[in-house]
C-alpha cells in the first residue's frame with residue numbers, strides 16, 4: 001500500500017552534473033505508518049459526515065433497519081424493509097412524476113455513479129489525457145455531483161487547476177465512449193467547474209409526425225418539433241432572423257413548413273403575413289396559396305418582392321419613429337416573415353451581377369433593420385461559406401442541419417460551436433434517422449441544442465392550404 005506513496009518516487013530521482021563528479025540525491029523522509037493511518041481515518045470520517053449531510057434519508061433508512069435488526073432481530077427488520085419497498089412502489093404507481101423527481105432519478109444517479117462513472121473515472125481520465133502526473137504526484141479531476149433525468153446523466157466536474165474548457169471539449173468523444181454512451185456535451189458552469197452531459201437515450205431517433213395546428217393565433221415562439229431532452233422545440237420568429245443551413249436532403253424544408261404551420265392561425269387572423277421566395281421552385285410552391293400573392297420564384301420577381309418588403313419596412317419605421325420602439329402585430333401592421341429557400345441561388349449563384357447586388361442589399365437591409373418593426377427573415381441554404389452567404393452574421397438565430405464538413409459547423413453556428421458539441425457533420429444521411437435533426441444556436445444562449453423538426457408531409461401542407469383558404473367562410 002505504501003509503495004505507491006508519492007514520496008517513494010523521489011528516492012529514485014538522481015541528478016548529476018555532466019562530468020558526474022557531483023551527485024544530488026534528494027533526502028527521503030519516511031512517513032511513520034501511524035501518521036498515514038491517521039490521515040486515512042480522518043479522510044474516512046470526513047467522507048462519512050459528508051455522506052450523512054448530503055443524503056440524510058438514504059443513510060437513515062439502512063441505519064434504522066440495522067438498529068431494528070440489532071434490537072429486535074431480523075424478521076422485524078425484513079418486514080419493515082418490505083413495507084418501505086411497498087410504500088415506494090405505491091408512490092411510484094400513483095404519482096410517477098414526483099416519485100421520479102424525489103426518489104427515482106436520485107437512485108439512478110447513485111447507481112450510475114457507482115457502477116459507471118466512479119468505476120471507470122480514473123481509467124477514462126488517464127487514457128484521455130485529462131489526468132496529470134506532476135512531480136510524481138497524480139492529479140485527477142473530481143466528480144462534484146451527478147444528476148440524472150429521463151434523458152441524460154449530468155456530471156458536474158471540477159477541472160484541474162490550469163486546465164481549459166477546450167481540453168475537455170476536444171476529448172468529448174473519448175469521454176462518451178469511455179463511459180459507454182454515444183455523445184458527450186461539455187458546458188462551462190463557472191470558473192473551474194464543468195457540466196458533462198451524457199445522453200442515455202435519443203428522443204430524436206424516430207421521425208416526428210406533423211404537430212397539430214395551434215388553436216390560438218400566435219406570432220411565436222411556434223412549436224416545431226422536439227428538443228434532445230424530449231421537451232417541445234419552440235422557435236422564436238418574431239423579433240429575430242433565422243438562418244437554416246444543411247446539405248441537400250437534410251430537411252431544411254421541414255423547418256420552413258413547421259414555422260408556417262405554427263403561424264397559420266395568426267395568418268388566418270391577419271396578424272402575420274408570410275412572403276415567400278422560392279428560386280428552386282420546388283419547396284414553397286406547393287403551398288403558394290398561403291402567401292396571398294407574395295410569392296416569387298424568378299430572380300427578378302424575388303428582387304422586386306424584397307424591394308417591396310424594404311419599402312414597407314421603411315414606411316413602418318417612419319410611422320413608428322418616436323412612438324414605439326418594438327413591434328406588436330396588429331391587422332394594420334402584421335408581422336411579415338420573409339421566407340427564402342436556397343438563398344444562394346439569389347445571391348452567390350445569380351449570374352446577373354446587378355440583380356445579385358440588389359437582392360443582397362435588400363436582404364441585408366431587412367436583416368439589420370427589420371426586427372424592431374415586425375419584419376423577420378428566415379433563410380435556408382446548402383452551402384454556408386462566407387463567399388456564398390456574406391450576410392450570415394446578421395442572423396441572430398442559427399440552425400445547422402446535416403453538414404458535409406466539420407468546418408462548416410462553426411461557419412453556421414459561430415466559433416466554437418462544434419467544440420461545444422454541435423456535431424452537425426455527424427448527423428445521419430439516412431432520412432429516417434437524420435432528416436430534420438439539427439443543432440440550434442440561439443442569440444440568447446451560446447450552447448447549441450440538438451433538436452428535430454416534425455415532418456410536414458405534402459398531405460399536411462394541402463390540409464394547411466384548405467384550412468387557410470376557408471378562412472373567409474369561417475369568419
Ligand SMILES: Nc1ncnc2c1ncn2[C@@H]1O[C@H](COP(=O)(O)OP(=O)(O)OP(=O)(O)O)[C@@H](O)[C@H]1O
Nearest residue numbers: 207248249250251252253254431435436453454455
Ligand atoms: N423533419 C423530418 N423528419 C423526417 N424526415 C424528413 C424530415 N424532413 C425531411 N424529411 C425527409 O427527407 C427528405 C428531404 O427533405 P427536404 O427536401 O426537406 O430536404 P432539403 O434540405 O430541403 O433538401 P434540398 O436542399 O435538396 O431541397 C424528404 O423527402 C423527407 O422524406
